[in-house]
Amino acid sequence: MSAEATNPASPGPVTNTAPRRKARPRIDLRRLGRAALLGPTARDRLPDAIGHVAEAHRAHHPDADLEPLRRAWVLAESSHRGQMRKSGEPYITHPLAVTLILAELGAETTTLTASLLHDTVEDTEVTLDQVGEEFGAEVRYLVDGVTKLEKVDYGAAAEPETFRKMLVATGSDVRVMSIKLADRLHNMRTLGVMRPEKQARIAKVTRDVLIPLAERLGVQALKTELEDLVFAILHPEEYDHTRELIVDNASRADDPLAEVTDEVRTVLRDADIQAEVLIRPRHFVSVHRVARKRGRLRGADFGRLLVLVNEDADCYGVLGELHTCLKPVVSEFKDFIAVPKFNLYQSLHTAVAHTDGQVVEVLIRTHQMHQVAEAGVIALGNPYAPPSEEQQATSDGERADPTRPGWLSRLLDWQEGAPDPDTFWSTLREDLAQDREITVFRPDGGTLGLPEGATCVDAAYAQYGEDAHACIGARVNGRLATLSTVLRDGDTVQPLMGQDPASEPSREWLEHAHTPAARIAIQRWLAAHPGSGDGEDAEANAAAQDTQTVRSAPPAAEDAPTSNPATPVVDQPGATVRLAGCCTPVPPDEVTGFSVRGGVVTVHRVECSAVAHMKSVGRAEVGVRWGDTTECRVTLVAESFGRPHLLADLTEAMALEGAEIVSATVEPPSQQRVRHTYTLQLPDAAHLPALMRAMRNVPGVYDVSRAQHHTTAF
Template sequence: MSAEATNPADPAPATPGAHRRKSRARLDLRRLGRAALLGPAARDRLPDAIGHVVEAHRAHHPDADLEPLRRAYLLAESSHRGQMRKSGEPYITHPLAVTLILAELGAETTTLTASLLHDTVEDTDVTLEQVREEFGEEVRYLVDGVTKLEKVDYGAAAEPETFRKMLVAAGNDVRVMSIKLADRLHNMRTLGVMRREKQERIARVTRDVLIPLAERLGVQALKTELEDLVFAVLHPEEYEHTRELIAENAAHGDDPLAETADQVRTVLREAGIPAEVLIRPRHFVSVHRVSRKRGRLRGADFGRLLVLVNEDADCYAVLGELHTCMTPVVSEFKDFIAVPKFNLYQSLHTAVTREDGEVAEVLIRTHQMHKVAEAGVIALGNPYAPASDDPADGERADPTRPGWLSRLLQWQQAAPDTDTFWSSLREDLAQDREITVFRPDGGALGLPEGASCVDAAYAQYGEDAHACIGARVNGRLATLSTVLKDGDTVQLLMGQDPASEPSREWLEHARTPAARIAIQRWLAAHPVSAETFGGASAPGARDSLDDAGAHAPGLGTAARRPALPARPTTDTPGVRDANAVVDLPGATVRLAGCCTPVPPDEVTGFAVRGGVVTVHRVECAGVERMKSAGREEVGVRWGDTTECRVTLVAESFGRPHLLADLTEAIALEGVAIVSATVEPPSQQRVRHTYTLQLPDASHLPSLMKAMRNVPGVYDVSRAQHPATTVH
């Protein structure tokens, strides 16, 4: 993977500790080169070249079986023998260095075995079948997962398709990505011999893809060093300025964090809390970010305090002591123990103010939390061990299968070409934070921060989300454009029409590649429909209703239905009807349009000008207004006839054919439409008002139920205000 690489003049380390690590890496590399030139060791004896790998491995796994490492090294060394890096070292130094990185982070034996072999299939005559026969299926799978596709076969698509192959493999075994990250780190450490153009290209891919992957897998130790190496290549002037800031601060001698660390140790010792207090210097990119945020940096800005304890409860005990005995900056407090980050990270974050006004940031975590914070999924050992004690169970626990990876695996299958996949991958990985939203059935969806209901729909239903007509967020109706927050409960409302169409406007609210790719695929497959009608709620599309003459802007196209029988309306807002009998001889009775009473509603009447009595439901707001105006109240009862008129309001989400489907549902109930009005859509919601002639008032509940059952309709109610009809 790195036959062209060699040792550069390494970027200056961000801290003395980093300097020691880099110096050790250079010494190890020279020692690896010398050991590899001596050839393999005697049979059954560990070769000298992997002695430091074994030492690091045993520190994390004292009982590990070292035989696979010995055999893997012998195969790798013999296979790569004669291959040299541009630096002049034997090629075997690269897989050894990659394996050392993983061993120091605590990777288990299977990962280290595959790491030693990770370039053999790509660069030598070793075959995957040979790896399987000698080391088993797991090692073969890991080696295959990180083996690059050939440019001769894929051309310019080789690199993005290699990443696609690796990510798909990581869906079954995330250790594939662990090896890839360590491989890229060593290649970045040895990048200097390449021409400037190639250095920048590799650094950009590292920035856009590998660093976000390291962040998502929680491998901060690799992520921070990769960030510094990329920073040095892509922003050399800013890197040099940051290096000077760090050097100037170190030259001052007095470190305010050292004094604060002593104070913290004293506080915790007096409280009887066993703890280790360390100064954790910021790496280059972190110093650069803080300097841009705060301007002139002070001594405490160049690092943070790290407090390590034994138990979770001790973390909160430390927090209580610090906030009691020192001056806390309350706005800086974050609890990532109670609510861990999506990449497994757990820690308490706080800050205290020193007497000189400087602010010292403090991280509080257990030793195990610290191990996971540094090494992420690598620190979990083998996450694919059987979930139960019964080896025949076959169940495998996988705590490293995060939501973002599941989403990525889903949408990458739908990416129509390499360019779409590559651009969508970078876009997806650019999302810094993830949120979790819950379904009413108790399930959960992981989404990037800023995701909308559109994204939730496609995350849950795939391309079936084309039929989504709305959502309820935390129990309240919401448009599909609603941006979701961490912890929201989302109920997606799905239509039943198989011809349902997504709206081009949905692209404006889609933040996930899964949603964008699915919508774009539909639009590309339906160019006429997309251009003419713009999807479910595009402006300018129309739906027609022949019988009542009502037009509904924004509802898409509708098939023309046979004209429904219509009844003429009177010239007054009320509706003349003989069903209501009033206690005022000779009076003309009108049912009020504001509440459209029907049998068996409890009603009352008021005498108005012209010998007319208007009849209202007793709960109608118009009753109080009539009484306040001094209108004479008249007794009303229902007569023997059952035919009546009623005004209903249907609230719905806009979609194609909705108006036609509603009128058909009404007609199937044997009800005549007297008049209908459809208001212009607002935020994808549409309001329909119908005045209807019922043959029997008792049929009203079933009519309202039939209307509610029309896909897209989320409520049907009796009119509570004067309705304007279209004749």
């Protein structure tokens, strides 16, 4: 990749600051393209026009067979002969430039072969079948994947449907998107020949779709240059200002980055650590972001130090030496080696303070990590090759295959449900605009990758697909949580699934759904079931109807005389005994009593809050013990997530345990939660634990407890 590309839409060059594997002379693509038209090339050697491609390719793959490249060049050059770009160059310069970009990033031979041919089927008489016959199924698939759909067939839907087709193809072979990204980079470099309105339209699609895809695939070398090119077109005044800042800083005599670089080299040399220490200038957009964040920029803000070592352990050795010999800024430390980013990025990030107080950021990584950081999935080679032992040992979670990351799997899942091109296009842009991904854990040890801000609703649909319609709640880090709970990186989430086949999503879930997969699935269900999914209103109506059927007697008033055959025996002859409604004591609860008006003794569980209140005001306790009879009356509170038929299931469970429902009340649902209060007559107090277990086992019920009413006076 050339170190500098001039954007005709901007007054100056956009510099790609990513360090390259080997310095090479700048390539005159116009001259090479015209030289390719001079005549046939001997079959026993590579054409001069792609000599630079061969040189870059051999730097990464010394043993590569270049014969497929020679044959691809012959076909591409002959089929594009006579075609010209709007810039006036022979068209063949475009596939040649795209292939050179990929070669310098380390792409393998099959990718380069397909890159040379990527426009032949779209713009010439060459057919896919011919490509397949000459170069094999893999090259045919890659060329097909990047071939645009015709506007004459798809009209306004051609662009979104082309991207949908490309993403689906990428799901099977990530090299499709690698070629597309390099194709867009070269087109952006030469976009100045287009009308301003077309430049802006292409730049916006690049910003909204291609740059996020480059980020997710880890191809930072392409992403940063695309960002700068888009910046120059869409924000020319800010681009000019940023360029002036960079030029002014370069003219300064003092450079804190150079001084710290010398210090770091000395420290590592004295520690006998072999390392390459480089100054890595920030690209234009990065400088602009730092300026907006910090205001006035200082010399150290225009770049970072990059330390490259041979082994993983050396990274931590470098870190230790820097933190020992220089003044570290501890808050800036991040370990992306132990916990890589979702796009394969690995590096240690730290910062040290310069003598004048400026903070110098430092990146520490191995040479291999650096190659992956720059080229991402392109550096992984052929995805059809047998997996390495390390890949085979990777746990399930976000997929062991790094060429099919979790975010891509999710994107492919939800795009199937996007009903039309407009929905797909808008949802794709929205999905890709979510910059950061978090990892949450499942109880079985697997993981889910979700965008930052995702909720339990999103986790349910990510794990269960459309079966998540039956979700009734979740546990986060072992605690019950509502579906609207926002998840944090590292949380453990367990969606709770109902057993009722009639379970349905609530329209309210759309307010909490952050991922396209969840939103599209919910919207599709609601569209297919008009009038359903009304959430709390529907639950409240159902609860009210069910309450009417189970209310067999009016609720007992607190401290009302009880007909409970298990009347406690009190140490006060002739007293009337009442069981306190605030704590509903039953055998074998430890109990105590207090005399109230009318010669009545009220019996409480000893842990009841009313007992402490009575003692605090000087009320004398009355001794109480349980008699021989075992029947009892008890009030239980059930907490549940709202769902249809829940009360019917609960009452059935209670009846099977021999409990008679004296009264039941159901509070209006709140945040998908429902609170039920039941007063029950049991034939034997010993059955109470089994009854409570049976109630907790009803799907949707997450807690059952004894009633505790607040009592202030007697």
